[in-house]
Amino acid sequence: MSTNALKAAATGGAVTRTNEKPKTLDQLLASPKIKAQMALALPRHMTADRLARIATTEIRKVPKLATCDQVSFLGAIMQCAQLGLEPGGALGHAYLLPFDKRQKVNGRWETVATEAQLIIGYRGMIDLARRSGQILSISARTVYQNDKFSYAYGLEETLEHVPNETGNRGDLTHVYAVARLKDGGVQFEVMSRADVEKVRAMSKAGSNGPWVDHFDEMAKKTVIRRLFKYLPVSIELQQAVVLDEKAEAGIAQDNGAALTGEYSVVDDTPPPSLANDEINPDELLSGFVEAANVAKTVEELDAVYAAVAAPLASHYDVLQQVTDIHGTP
Template identity: 55%
Template sequence: MATNQSVKNQLAKKNGNGGGNQPASPAQTIAVYLKKMGPEIEKALPKHMDADRMARIALTTIRTNPQLLECTVPSLMGAVMQAAQLGLEPGLIGHCYFVPFWNNKKKQREVQFIIGYKGMIDLARRSGHIESIYAHCVYENDEFEYELGLHPKLVHKPALKDRGKLQYVYAVAHFKDGGYQFEIMDIDTVEKIRKRSKAADNGPWVTDYEEMAKKTVLRRMWKYLPISVEVQQQAAQDETVRRDVSADPEPVYDDVIDITVQDSADEEEEQAQIEPEQKKQQDDKTVDDQELDDLFKQAENQ
């Protein structure tokens, strides 16, 4: 894979700036890579999904989070390929998320791939043995009771108005053979799991807390579901980093920390040096359809 700088130089020359006075922006660099990866993305995607749509959604997701533009291009492309192979769309739909992290060992920012609640639901349904599967949050003013034992029972009647604070989250799966399974977690247990995550204070745990809480209880129930080995392996890609499109997904917990944490004076000094350049880049981060069209047209001509 070419380096970030080589692609930027190619774009500069294409635009008539052989001297490199106007180097390519990070978004242009990403657009070039996505366009070049088009055939590979198309091969990885399920038949009902479109490679061009996936590339556009990925580019929009990346451009709307300035910190993603600071990550290494290989890890960004690796996250896109993970989404494509699992047939999950990143961004607002909640299938999956691209979360930036600071890799303390390599001293660079990389992208963690996180499966969302809706993505987990989608993966579970692919087994063909599940009639329906869902999760709900329970608040302190809701009517809620459950029983285990020989005859398990779960009753949840949400309050119509002020529901109070979040107290529990539960998941239910109904199987096509008539059986069912449910799992319940209190909010303290959810919080303990969140705090162990490298994305505890960043990404979907901040922007979509309830969805992540529902995903957490769904993952707890996962081992009881009639799911194929293939789907189990797909779910295992949750909270991993792929450092290149051809690399295997790796867990982040051994060598990655949240980018919001500054570990040393050296890193703070480095951040101070790059902040002016980041601010300059952030001034041009707003994206619309015309900008996306222009970026992909430039990429097509490389």
């Protein structure tokens, strides 16, 4: 077995089969191996079946997602799983959008691939912030022309907002976010409509997707993201902000890195037995050591050991070395 195949065993990935026709994204999402990877990353309140169904629904709502590079799409789904966020507009946690990757070809800009990008919604940002344990509450509000609104920074910071509930509130003028910390402190950030529009203008997705369909929510997310600079946040939230900033700037998120194991086309048929391969004990030993180094759990290490133990049965000296490394008595 190759070192790459052993690494795939170590991380729960599928053995690559490049001679098979790629499946559709719908089929890949239904794959037990993809669902198994999702399940490993998901928090307790979510299931792999639910995430797969939601992702399939998003493909039907945004047909261009079906044309996305499969690794980028599955990687974006895996990022959702790792962050514990549901994609789609139902909760407003996150959105999956297709982005055309353009490069110069013979002096002309051409679309060379379509990749899926993960955009975090403001409710997703709030959900992640609350998980840090240091933030008691965080909220964002939009301000309109006919509301009563004032704020001041400095030694005596103040913020007052009284919405006009008796008539037309007018156009959106400001957006603000407030966080109450566990130690009793309060932080807030205010942005004008012009400030938000500047951020939108720099976004690759500024003319479509959530910026068009859910402008108020994107404005709230923008001010929340700015507020995060002054708050104690978790690693997951930092990761979400980085992903979101890349999506806004049109920079590749490298979502494929979220997939474990080697991936090109997932195949649900079992790989051929090692017993049928030509056994090279030294190569298997070297591959085992390298794959063992990337195994993150005892179960993953056991999977690698099981993959090499049987074919090494007739090579006792090498098997003993593998057993010693594995720690099996």
